[in-house]
Amino acid sequence: MAESSAEDNPKAQARAERRAARLAKQIGAFAGAHGGAEANLAYIGERGTRIVLVAADGAWGDLVAPTHAIAVAAAERSGVTVREALDGELAATMRTGPYEWRRMAGIQIGGHANT
DSSP: OOOOOTTTOHHHHHHHHHHHHHHHHHHHHHHHHTTOEEEEEEEOGGGOEEEEEEETTSOEEEEEESSHHHHHHHHHHHTOEEESSOOHHHHTTOOOOHHHHHHHHHTSTTOOOOO
16 A cells, blocks of 8 residues: 555644744744844755755754655745755855864764764
8 A cells, every 4th residue: 555645644734734833933043043044955865855054144054854845845934045055155154163173073084083
């Protein structure tokens, strides 16, 4: 028996709408705390879609939505501008702090462990 899609299943559709609303609330809180934000949606395979948020003040973060449709709905509900690509212009506004540098150094061959 084939699985039904969210469009065919009212319970699944309600669950998807709740998930989009929760993500939109998180996106809105991040944007509000940092003077606004822009987003990029990146499909990451079976895990869903990554929502990368870049704030006006250079802070950034990400969330993962279980489907691309939920990610799109969450971004629309939150009111952030969605960029087609995380290009050089947008990436240049991202502030990278000590935590990120330690993480990046730890994953290099021969680097320190991420502990």
